Amino acid sequence: MHPRQEITEMFSTFVELESGRFSKWLIDIKLRRSIQNCLESSQEVSNSENFWALYWYKHWQEQSHSLARMHLSAYLQEPSYWTAKKTIARFTHSQYSLADYFQMANAEIETILKNFNPEKSSSLKAYATMAIPSRLKDILRQRKEADICTNWALLRKVSKKQFLEALSQAGLSPTVIVQYRLAWTCFQELYVQNQPGGTKALSEPEGQLWEAIVNLYNSERQTQLTQPTPQCTREKIEHWLTQAAIYIRAYLYPPVSSLNLAISEDDATTTFDLPDPSSDSLIADMIAQEDTQNRQNQQFQIQDILLKAIQNIEVQSQEILKLYYQEGLTQPQIVQRLQMSQPTVSRRLIKARESLLKKLLEWSQETFNISVTSNLVKDMSTALEEWLKVKYGKSI
Structure with missing residues (x-):
């Protein structure tokens, strides 16, 4: 051709x-x-x-x-x-x-x-x-x-960015959006996750909680809203939050139909x-070859970034990582070995992981131009844990 x-x-x-x-x-x-x-x-x-x-x-x-x-x-x-x-x-x-x-x-x-x-x-x-x-x-x-989650669980876990973008996509005016946002902020501040079955089972707020949310909203509206608004009722705030959950579901995952993509004008x-x-x-072969090379380069970059990051953390934290991943010691055993307190060992181990995870996330953002989401953090945390086990198992 x-x-x-x-x-x-x-x-x-x-x-x-x-x-x-x-x-x-x-x-x-x-x-x-x-x-x-x-x-x-x-x-x-x-x-x-x-x-x-x-x-x-x-x-x-x-x-x-x-x-x-x-x-x-x-x-x-x-x-x-x-x-x-x-x-x-x-x-x-x-x-x-x-x-x-x-x-x-x-x-x-x-x-x-x-x-x-x-x-x-x-x-x-x-x-x-x-x-x-x-x-x-x-x-x-x-x-x-x-x-699978309830409206209240969805409102609890959605980010502010997702919340605002969902309302904007739904066509709400900026004036209405700030009212929705304040109602959602009050809900998040007061709704404690103490329901059985985890966050997915969170049920609708009860009477006293609704009263507290309404009171907080009516108090905060005087300083948080740029335009004067009348006092709000429970029914109004409940309607806003329920409607917001609908908008968020539509935003996170719009309805899918099985129709093929419309691709032309006037047929x-x-x-x-x-x-x-x-x-x-x-073309497929070229892309596959390039993709393979990209993955290999990325693996080398990750290896280099994490090894340098380990060298930059405190010596005692490096020792704790080795004892935990290389020798397989538990935290109480590390406490006995290093003669340190349990909170100190736990804190240093967590801080070392967080330092490495931060470097990994920064690399992901710079390389793929992607924003940090809870799913990305979860995936990177799992990958980091596997990398630490493998590398310390080979004795860094």
């Missing part, structure tokens, strides 16, 4: 699914005409896919150009499809179909573009191949938690005989 024809197809074709499997490629006529015009405008233009990916990314970044986004959406169809196919193979008893997962992955392309940094990753597709599965995994976690599409994206291709 001629290089320019291949570039045209990369940036103008979309996957169509049928009966839970790949059906065919669809060409968007408008996008094909757009990329052809660009290619024909100068014979000296590069035929490199990376060149055109960065070209459209720059247009999207500077102007949020809808045409540029559609070209990039077409370009990232393959990693979205592969992610969906791997996910459904992993969760064989899931309620979602391949089309559902594919749609979820496509919905994350805007976020992938926002987080992509061409100065740190030369290939948008290689970055998307790593980032889309991570985003989808996080979405499924959020959906599971949002589905300006035609079918095109291209390979199934799940089959081997030169």
Whole structure:
């Protein structure tokens, strides 16, 4: 296939699914005409896919150009499809179909573009191949938690950023949002997690607690709200919090339909005989090779960062780490060995882990341009624990 024809197809074709499997490629006529015009405008233009990916990314970044986004959406169809196919193979008893997962992955392309940094990753597709599965995994976690927990548990554990973004996405005005936020802040401050069955089973606040929340809100509104507002009732605050929980669920995981992605205007599409994206291709091989190299480089970077971080912590803390992970001593045994108090040993062990985890999280943020979430901290903590066991088992 001629290089320019291949570039045209990369940036103008979309996957169509049928009966839970790949059906065919669809060409968007408008996008094909757009990329052809660009290619024909100068014979000296590069035929490199990376060149055109960065070209459209720059247009999207500077102007949020809808045409540029559609070209990039077409370009990232393959990693979205592969992610969906791997996910459904992993969760064989899931309620979602391949089309559902594919749609979820496509919905994350805007976020992938926002987080992509061409100065740190030369290939948008290689970055998307790593980032889309991570985003989808996080979405499924959020959906599971949002589905099974009560409204009150959800309001307890949601972050301020998520809370505000959910309300903003729901279309609430800034004036209403600050009232919702104050009601939520009062609820969080007074609602103690003492319910049986863990946070997922948290029940609705009772009479005295509602009274305390209402009183706190009516007291705080005089200084926390910029505009004068009348006193609030229990019914009003309960309505706000219940409605906020609905908005948060919709924000954390929007409803999924099994409809294929709408990809054209005025049905300006035609079918095109291209390979199934799940089959081997030169592009797939190149991405796989680059991805493997990236993972190896990342492992070396993590190893170097953690070893340096260990060298920078206090000598006694290093000794405690060795005794705990290398010799397998318990904290009481370490107390006897080092003649230190139990609180000191516990504090130094926790502080050493936190110091290493902080370095690991900082590296993740700088490398992948991702924000620190509770799920990320949990995953990194588990990875750090495994790394410490392996490395001290080999005697650092």
